[in-house]
Amino acid sequence: MKIAVDAMGGDHAPAEVVKGAVLAAREHGVEVALVGERAVLEEEVKKVDTSGLLLSIVNASDVIRDGESPVTAFQDKPDASISVAIRMVKGGEADSAVSMGSTGAVLVSAMEILGKLDGVRRPSAGGFICNFAPKTMVFDLGPNADCRVRDLLNFAVIGSVVVRKTLHIDNPTVALLSNGAEEGKGNVLVKKAYPLFKQSGLNFIGNVEGRDIPFDRANVIVCDGFSGNILLKFCEGLGEVSIEWLKKKLEGKLPAEEVASIGKELFDLTHAVRGGGPIFGLDGMVIIGHGSSLAPQVAEAIGMARMLAEANLVTEIKQELAKIKCED
Amino acid sequence: MKIAVDAMGGDHAPAEVVKGAVLAAREHGVEVALVGERAVLEEEVKKVDTSGLLLSIVNASDVIRDGESPVTAFQDKPDASISVAIRMVKGGEADSAVSMGSTGAVLVSAMEILGKLDGVRRPSAGGFICNFAPKTMVFDLGPNADCRVRDLLNFAVIGSVVVRKTLHIDNPTVALLSNGAEEGKGNVLVKKAYPLFKQSGLNFIGNVEGRDIPFDRANVIVCDGFSGNILLKFCEGLGEVSIEWLKKKLEGKLPAEEVASIGKELFDLTHAVRGGGPIFGLDGMVIIGHGSSLAPQVAEAIGMARMLAEANLVTEIKQELAKIKCED
Structure with a gap:
């Protein structure tokens, strides 16, 4: 199991990415290929203890920066670290790729190099919205x-x-996110999707509402990416204002460390997406990490990449997608 | 200032609606017309102390029940309590109408009787999503x-x-809810709306993300009703799981009353829509209360109806809507 890591992408690259890779290699025994300018990476690797780790460097002479047009950059920089890392997945030299670089550039490179699975227009992202519901993605x-x-x-x-x-x-339960639980509620898209979900062979349980999300009422909740993104970020924001409010409420009533620990726990419960997330629908596994990742988040993203590659998700997804019949 | 109250609508009508009207009349000095079957309402009114209150009964011989088709019911029951109450607003005998009855029936009756303002396709609803942001609707x-x-x-x-x-x-700030703060982020609708918002003469500050909502970053946040409804209900759900979690955390560490009071406060902060809400875009003011309202929520809805009628919202909204130029 080898993970290709774009060592040049992210706000704190390459230093924190290299440190994170070392952390992942040491803690989880993952084999990591650091992809980027060899001389730069060799310098970084010298600064840390890599004894006994399965760590290699793969040269990539170019870097795509934030703010570059993803499409142009992909075309003009064939030897960019992102592209080289993803090509390793395509060629079977790596089981998964991880990048904290420009999200747009990772998406374009991944789509172009790995290709989309049948019926997929764009890669998708999914995961937990809040950790109050550990069985709902x-x-x-x-x-x-x-x-x-x-x-x-x-x-x-x-x-x-x-x-x-x-x-x-x-046999995971599947629900459509809607503005009402009953069949017939929803926007045009949800109303059109409902009968097709019913016939899909999925374990479809109908619509759920926003209030159901934190209660683990369905294992897979489906929505457009606009709604999903807004919910995810609202959850983070609401978590943060709740923590501030709670700290004021508890100040002087509980020991300071306890207040801090309760706040930290609520933060974790309301910030489900941390190290980064996988993108789905492509013929290969890629993880996009947060641009702001420090070593622990990089290590977390690499750990996730390994877990997902081991689960052999892409093969299964490809088989299941091929069964869908839908003209719309 | 007189408020017409549909005394037959809601899960606990007419008893709780009558009690709520009495509460509103006593506490806020509101003049209330109770609309419904006269004999039934006279019986209810006898049970409570109405001395010194401005309370009248207006007869309506029919009632629209939950589950009836709103359109058919509106046509077949011209003397339904909802319709009679709203006709009082239309005729100038009341300044605002309140109903805890079927939302669909209230919407249809209000649209048909009051009429939509220029450029409005359907009435809209708006208000606070959470009370952490008291300056954001x-x-x-x-x-x-x-x-x-x-x-x-x-x-x-x-x-x-x-x-x-x-x-x-x-000069309230206005923002579009989107999946990214930068211009150019959004779904097709938001991307199309952005340049028109810029030219609108409104105090438009650009896009906000879901995380901005509880931080009072804009006074008016605009989104489609599907996203707004999901967010509102998610906020309630997240509030409820947070309260359960918090109670377990604090149990035995703080006095039970204090834990309960903190829980109650967090409930109020995350459940912004309580007594009911106004509907906008019609040529007259109508408040839809929750079907489950008890007397205090009914009184709250009546209080809101009076406040909004006093603010003379409809006239101002009509004037401002007439200024919009938009073909789409």
Whole structure:
């Protein structure tokens, strides 16, 4: 199991990425290929203790910077670290790629190099919205702001595979996120999707409302990426104002360390997406980490990449997507 | 200032509605017309002390029940309590109408009797999503699941008037809810709306993200009713799981009453829509209360009806909507 890590991408690259890779290699025994300018990376690697670790450097002479047009950059810089890392997945030299670089550039490189699975228009992102509901994942969380019914079906299929393989839930329940629980509630998209979900062979339980999300009412909640992204970020914001309010309430009533620890716990419960997230719907596994990641978040993203590669998600998703019949 | 109250609508009508009206009349000095079957209401009124209150009964011989088709019921029951109450607003005998009855029936009756203002396709709902942000109202919160650009502009104009007149903020800031702060982020609708918001003469500050909502970053946040409804309900759900979690955390560490009081406060902060909400975009003011309302919530809805009628919202909204130029 080898993970290709774009060592040049992210606000704190290469130093924190290299440190994170070392952390992942040491703690989880992952084999990591650091991709980037060899001379630069060799310097960074010298600064840390890499004894006994499965750590290699793969040269990539170019870097795509934040703010560059993803499409142009991909075309003009074939030897960019992002592209080289993803080509390792394509060529079978790595099981998964990780980048904290420009999200747009990672998406474009991944789509172009790995290719989209049948019926997929754009890669999708999914995961937990809050950690109050450890058996509920929401798809899509961002890339697909405007969806067709087929996109929603894809998210449902992908989500079901992900939940089955990573949460080990046998026959995951699937729901459409809507503005009412009853059939017939929803915007045009949800109303059109409902009957097709019913016939899909998925374990479809109908619509859920926003209030159901933190209560683990469905394992896979499907929505367009616009709604998913807004919810995810609202959860973070609401968590933060709640923590500030709570700290004031408890100040002087509980020991300061206890107040801090309660605040930290609530932060973790309301900030589910941390190290980064996988993108789905492509013929290969890629993890996009947060640009602001420090070594621990980089290590977390690498750990996630290994877990997902081991679960052999892509093969399963490909098989399940091929079964969907939908013209819309 | 007289408020027409549909005394037959809601899960606990007429008893709790009558009690709520008495409460509102006593506490706020509101003049209330109770609309419904005279004999039934006279019986209810006898049970409570109405001395010195401005309380009258207006007969309506029919009632629209939950589950009836709103359109058919409106046509078949011209003397339904909802319709009679709203006709009092239309005829100038009441300044505002309040109903805890079927939301669909209230919407249809209100649209048919009062009429929509120029450029409005459906009435809209707006208000606070959470009470952490007392200077931020979100429009739409439900009725308009699918929107065109013109609808979003209407919400922005209505929201600006509501914030100006009820929160007394002079030149309210307006933002589009989106999946990214930069111009160019959003779904197709938001991207199309952005340049028109810029030219609108509103105090438009650009896009905000979900995380900005609880931080009072804009006075009027505009979104389609599907997103708004999901956010509102997610806030309630997240509040409830947070309260359960918090109670367990604090149990045995603080006095039980104090834990309960903190829980109650967090409930109030995350449940912003309580007594009910006004609907906007019609040529007259109507408040839809929750079907489950008990007397205190009924009184709250009546208090809100009076406050909004006093603010003379409809006239201002009509003037401002007439200024919008938008073909889409």
